[in-house]
Amino acid sequence: MTDTMKRSGAPVELDATDRALINALQGDFPLTREPFAEVAAAFGLAEDQVIARMRRLLDARVLTRFGPMFQIERIGGAFCLAAMRVPETDFERVAAAVNAFPEVAHNYRREHALNMWFVLATETPAGIEDTAARIEATTGLPVFRFPKEREYFVEMKLEA
Amino acid sequence: MGERQGGTVDDVERRIIVATQAGLPLVARPWDEVAASVGVGVDELLARVRSMLDRGVIRRIGAVPNHYAIGYTANGMSVWDIDDARVDAVGEFVGALEGVTHCYRRPRRLPEWPYNLFAMVHGRNREAVERQIGEIAARIGERFPGACRERDVLFSSAILKKTGLRLGAPG
Numbered sequence: 001m002t003d004t005m006k007r008s009g010a011p012v013e014l015d016a017t018d019r020a021l022i023n024a025l026q027g028d029f030p031l032t033r034e035p036f037a038e039v040a041a042a043f044g045l046a047e048d049q050v051i052a053r054m055r056r057l058l059d060a061r062v063l064t065r066f067g068p069m070f071q072i073e074r075i076g077g078a079f080c081l082a083a084m085r086v087p088e089t090d091f092e093r094v095a096a097a098v099n100a101f102p103e104v105a106h107n108y109r110r111e112h113a114l115n116m117w118f119v120l121a122t123e124t125p126a127g128i129e130d131t132a133a134r135i136e137a138t139t140g141l142p143v144f145r146f147p148k149e150r151e152y153f154v155e156m157k158l159e160a
Numbered sequence: 161m162g163e164r165q166g167g168t169v170d171d172v173e174r175r176i177i178v179a180t181q182a183g184l185p186l187v188a189r190p191w192d193e194v195a196a197s198v199g200v201g202v203d204e205l206l207a208r209v210r211s212m213l214d215r216g217v218i219r220r221i222g223a224v225p226n227h228y229a230i231g232y233t234a235n236g237m238s239v240w241d242i243d244d245a246r247v248d249a250v251g252e253f254v255g256a257l258e259g260v261t262h263c264y265r266r267p268r269r270l271p272e273w274p275y276n277l278f279a280m281v282h283g284r285n286r287e288a289v290e291r292q293i294g295e296i297a298a299r300i301g302e303r304f305p306g307a308c309r310e311r312d313v314l315f316s317s318a319i320l321k322k323t324g325l326r327l328g329a330p331g
């Protein structure tokens with residue numbers, strides 16, 4: 001599961017049309033029978049060209065996902081950011097133990113005394129506390145919980 | 161945990177989530193394919209998805225770029241200790257600034273952790289992220305004098321895991 005962050009990586013060639021598509025599709029995808037045809041019309045492309053570009057961008061991992069983004073809090077589920085202070089000498093063991101929990105959706109190493117930051121995603125709010133307690137029991141380290149108290153409006157604005 | 165906002169989904173909506181959580185099919189009529197796998201007509205499917213969007217069960221439908229692949233190789237979690245009376249106003253302000261992709265209020269964990277506002281900042285390199293956070297600090301200082309007591313930034317040095325949520329199929 002561990003993959004080191006690629007700082008440069010193998011660059012994927014993106015042309016101006018790719019970039020424009022990525023930027024446009026961070027917004028709303030049409031909720032219609034033939035949505036790619038609508039997107040294509042807006043770009044002056046053929047429908048199959050748009051589909052082929054999307055496939056290429058996904059295959060090359062330029063896009064990590066394409067589809068509906070769900071807010072599981074709205075259906076009874078819960079997310080919680082959590083952090084641990086992991087001794088450097090024990091980091092790999094603890095990372096493996098934490099990552100083995102299916103409830104751990106993302107896990108990042110960060111440069112701070114609290115050096116491991118992960119997101120718990122569970123189907124019920126009670127699952128958060130239960131999972132955090134089990135991680136503490138497994139690793140022998142305290143898990144600091146940082147539940148979201150309020151989310152502020154954020155626009156999608158990373159330009160490709 | 162303070163993250164639950166109520167609401168519920170029925171079995172059809174749960175099947176829609178399971179059918180699309182890994183992504184939409186890349187075909188001319190993707191919703192027709194989803195409808196077939198969910199076992200409803202496409203008109204009902206479109207109406208259901210529209211309703212899920214309206215209720216916020218679906219936040220949006222679209223593409224998620226890999227930040228690294230589009231050139232944003234540095235990400236810094238900026239964290240701020242903001243006066244509780246002004247933290248919501250500061251949060252709205254910071255969330256609207258360029259380069260900020262997430263902005264949340266979270267509880268402090270004293271004494272280890274004095275910060276109550278988290279803003280993720282993406283940039284093309286670490287210097288750009290640091291510059292951007294410096295600008296955010298300056299703008300908070302102008303707009304909300306004295307509101308920010310302390311700040312820090314945590315850069316990520318490795319992705320240890322990234323899978324996202326996976327709901328099981330309906331039981």
